[in-house]
Amino acid sequence: MTQMTNAEAAAVLDRYGRLMELAGENAFRVRAFVRAAETVRDLDRPFGDLARSGNLRRVSGIGPAIAAALTELASTGEYLALRTLEADVPATLLDVVAVPGLGAKTASRLFHELGIADLDALTRAADAGHIRALAGLGAKTEERILAGIAALARRSGRHRLGLLLPAGRRLVATIGSVLPPNTSVALAGSVRRMEETGADLDLVVGVADTQSATRAIEEMPEVARSTVLGMGTLRLRMQSGLDADVFVVRQDAFGTALVRATGPEAHLDLLGDPLPVAPDETAVYAALGMAWIPPELRQGRDEVALARAGTLPRLVTVADIRGEFHSHTTWSDGAGSVAEMAAAARAAGYDFLGISDHTRGLGVANGLDAGRLAAQRTEIASVNPGPVRIFAGAEVEVARDGRLDFDDPTLAALDVVIASLHVGLRQPRSQLTERLISVLENPHVDIVAHPSGRLIERREGGDFAWDRVFASAAHAGTALEINADPARLDLNGDLARQALAAGCLLTINGDAHHPSFAQIEYGVATARRAGASAEQILNCWSVDQVSAWLADRGGSGR
Numbered sequence: 325m326t327q328m329t330n331a332e333a334a335a336v337l338d339r340y341g342r343l344m345e346l347a348g349e350n351a352f353r354v355r356a357f358v359r360a361a362e363t364v365r366d367l368d369r370p371f372g373d374l375a376r377s378g379n380l381r382r383v384s385g386i387g388p389a390i391a392a393a394l395t396e397l398a399s400t401g402e403y404l405a406l407r408t409l410e411a412d413v414p415a416t417l418l419d420v421v422a423v424p425g426l427g428a429k430t431a432s433r434l435f436h437e438l439g440i441a442d443l444d445a446l447t448r449a450a451d452a453g454h455i456r457a458l459a460g461l462g463a464k465t466e467e468r469i470l471a472g473i474a475a476l477a478r479r480s481g482r483h484r485l486g487l488l489l490p491a492g493r494r495l496v497a498t499i500g501s502v503l504p505p506n507t508s509v510a511l512a513g514s515v516r517r518m519e520e521t522g523a524d525l526d527l528v529v530g531v532a533d534t535q536s537a538t539r540a541i542e543e544m545p546e547v548a549r550s551t552v553l554g555m556g557t558l559r560l561r562m563q564s565g566l567d568a569d570v571f572v573v574r575q576d577a578f579g580t581a582l583v584r585a586t587g588p589e590a591h592l593d594l595l596g597d598p599l600p601v602a603p604d605e606t607a608v609y610a611a612l613g614m615a616w617i618p619p620e621l622r623q624g625r626d627e628v629a630l631a632r633a634g635t636l637p638r639l640v641t642v643a644d645i646r647g648e649f650h651s652h653t654t655w656s657d658g659a660g661s662v663a664e665m666a667a668a669a670r671a672a673g674y675d676f677l678g679i680s681d682h683t684r685g686l687g688v689a690n691g692l693d694a695g696r697l698a699a700q701r702t703e704i705a706s707v708n709p710g711p712v713r714i715f716a717g718a719e720v721e722v723a724r725d726g727r728l729d730f731d732d733p734t735l736a737a738l739d740v741v742i743a744s745l746h747v748g749l750r751q752p753r754s755q756l757t758e759r760l761i762s763v764l765e766n767p768h769v770d771i772v773a774h775p776s777g778r779l780i781e782r783r784e785g786g787d788f789a790w791d792r793v794f795a796s797a798a799h800a801g802t803a804l805e806i807n808a809d810p811a812r813l814d815l816n817g818d819l820a821r822q823a824l825a826a827g828c829l830l831t832i833n834g835d836a837h838h839p840s841f842a843q844i845e846y847g848v849a850t851a852r853r854a855g856a857s858a859e860q861i862l863n864c865w866s867v868d869q870v871s872a873w874l875a876d877r878g879g880s881g882r
């Protein structure tokens with residue numbers, strides 16, 4: 325029997341938890357299994373080793389029931405309780421629960437009242453208008469279910485960049501550590517292009533002795549299984565459950581292999597066939613008569629024409645970022661105090677930081693009202709003046725009717741006002757667009773955060789008329805955010821590109837809820853995919869330029 329991977333064991337625990345939920349089991353037990361699944365998925369060594377050495381219970385979140393399940397999985401490769409449960413609850417119901425916007429409660433009702441046990445039945449019932457007939461569900465729910473089914477079909481088997489990039493970097497380091505010191509190892513594929521999701525990892529290894537390198541890679545303990553796909557091409561199934569395609573080539577062809585493995589197909593088509601053989605990418609592109617093209621721009625658009633003409637944009641880099649505007653503290657749902665956030669900003673080399681806690685309308689624990697906002701300003705004043713200029717701000721909630729959470733005098737007293745739509749994102753296009761435009765044109769609003777409201781792999785963004793939104797933002801001079809949270813990346817690269825073409829100013833913010841600004845990298849990558857250069861990004865300006873811009877827009881602009 326091949327040893328089960330951590331990801332496979334995690335999938336069993338997760339499935340068991342979710343089926344228990346559908347069976348109406350105790351919510352604590354359900355959550356314990358679902359959480360333990362995540363713990364097992366992230367373990368840094370095989371769960372089977374822990375089971376055999378009797379150390380499972382030392383892992384936090386693994387209680388006796390879960391330890392027993394894992395021990396059974398490690399020794400038999402099966403969990404009998406899951407079999408029993410599957411006999412009671414149709415497993416296809418799990419597909420129904422996975423539809424965005426449909427929880428276990430509704431799925432359970434649909435099963436018991438309409439006999440809907442799988443996605444096909446759900447689609448048919450929604451199409452036929454049977455769901456709206458159920459008390460408390462209605463036509464809106466039905467629409468949302470249909471949209472959710474469509475969204476689900478588009479996104480199966482994808483992982484977020486926020487998971488793939490760190491995993492890819494770890495794998496690069498691990499492979500480097502088992503190969504001779506003069507080896508080249510690089511990430512390629514969608515992750516190197518910084519696409520928001522990807523199916524797997526791609527790596528290129530340039531080495532003198534490809535055969536022994538291939539063997540050394542296959543024998544790494546992090547590898548659960550490996551398959552040879554062709555000459556020098558390995559498909560690895562990692563213990564983490566991720567797949568990685570590794571292309572092992574001789575050093576003198578490393579550049580060529582890296583261009584090819586980075587792709588995408590549409591870019592390679594523009595380059596033509598065959599690619600010149602060269603040890604590094606710059607030499608490959610030079611032999612083709614053009615400048616090296618940053619991976620984020622390799623999209624099969626106009627990048628090859630621009631590279632030939634020598635007119636590629638000078639893309640923004642993380643080093644260009646001089647501060648952020650959108651961050652949270654313990655005053656709302658953040659984990660750090662104002663002083664801790666300021667210290668982290670200083671450690672990140674920032675010149676300024678906007679503190680923008682949630683307002684009360686969002687209903688998060690601790691949302692600010694005008695009174696607490698004033699109290700927070702006193703605390704901010706005690707941190708200013710310091711090495712990092714703190715801008716007093718707020719992430720002001722936009723209600724369903726377009727009203728902001730604070731009145732004009734309160735907004736006018738802030739240094740920076742960020743407006744966010746967190747609710748009512750399913751409004752029809754015209755209503756949603758008008759609502760956002762009224763916010764963009766409000767003279768007190770400086771920035772609109774995560775404009776589409778999408779959550780990658782979880783929730784589609786609002787249905788905005790983007791051309792009208794961008795025209796309005798450009799006209800009002802309101803900055804649009806690229807939210808750098810890898811769960812959001814909002815605006816995405818395509819929309820940010822359109823916004824720039826319409827003349828909009830952009831700002832990249834990590835939306836930090838902890839004293840760390842490491843996420844900014846994902847937002848910068850998204851801006852690079854949009855072809856943005858530093859001048860087009862508000863947070864690449866100097867603190868004096870930013871202060872002047874804010875003051876000019878009617879903030880208190882100290």
Ligand SMILES: [Zn+2]
Nearest residue numbers: 719744773774
């Ligand atoms: Zn927000």
Ligand SMILES: [Zn+2]
Nearest residue numbers: 650652719835
């Ligand atoms: Zn926020």
